[in-house]
Amino acid sequence: MSKTPPQVVSSNSNNFIQNWSLDAVLKSIPTTTVTSPSSPLAFLHIIERLKTTPREGWRKHGILQGESISDHMYRMSVIAMLCPPELKIDRDRCVKLAIVHDMAEALVGDITPPDKIEKVEKHRRELESMQYIVNTLLKPVSEAIAKDFMDLWLEYETGKTPEAPIKAAADADSLLLVDRFELICQTIEYEKKYEAQKDLKEFLHVRESIKNDFVKKWAEDAMREREAFWRNAGIESIVP
DSSP states (O other): OOOOOOOOOOTTSHHHHHTOOHHHHHHTSOOOOOOOTTOOHHHHHHHTHHHHOBOHHHHTTTOTTOOBHHHHHHHHHHHHHTSOGGGTOOHHHHHHHHHHTTTTHHHHOOOOGGGOOOHHHHHHHHHHHHHHIIIIIITTTOHHHHHHHHHHHHHHHHSOOSSOHHHHHHHHHHHHHHHHHHHHHHHHHHHHHTTTSOOOGGGGGGGGGOOSHHHHHHHHHHHHHHHHHHHHTTOOOOOO
8 A cells, every 4th residue: 555645845835934843844854764873864855955945036026947045055155166365265164154054944945025034033943943954963973064064054144153253254244245146146147038028126236235345346247247138128127
């Protein structure tokens, strides 16, 4: 007799976001049959959800086959590698920060402003999810690795670590700007993909918070590219 598969809780539904609980999400995810505590399989099965969970902001604009959370994190990692070495930014650590910073969304989903979830509540959910990932899934594999993952996530969230608060703040701040620059790039790419049928300028307000000189220059280049695209399409799209 075949077994009925567990009902999957979609991390893209409004009901999922409004009624979220870690227990409900975990009950919807098939468990691994591997019993070895040192196996990373349970952890890897959880973060696989980052590959299949779309970034919600695009879906709300009718882009249903858009990037996943891990797509965004991957390109952030690549952009971090492009940071000029003469600026003394710890690029290797920034790459790690990029890989880990949205990891909690594997369980929380991608919460966006229209969901009207308070910032404090969003952080609570993500912290609870990261604590589960680290303490339940990673510590049996390696306590040192588990600590590294949690330290990276907290560094991005708070901009500091106990070991090197000033340097960590600089790295986390640089990565935050990379996050915003990646969003600018993706916005322009979707506008091009949909041949000027979608005006996504509402996402471009993030450029105003980019103060770092080299990321700001990249963002300015991207905005000039966008201006040329809309001009060639014969349509006015003015970004406030």
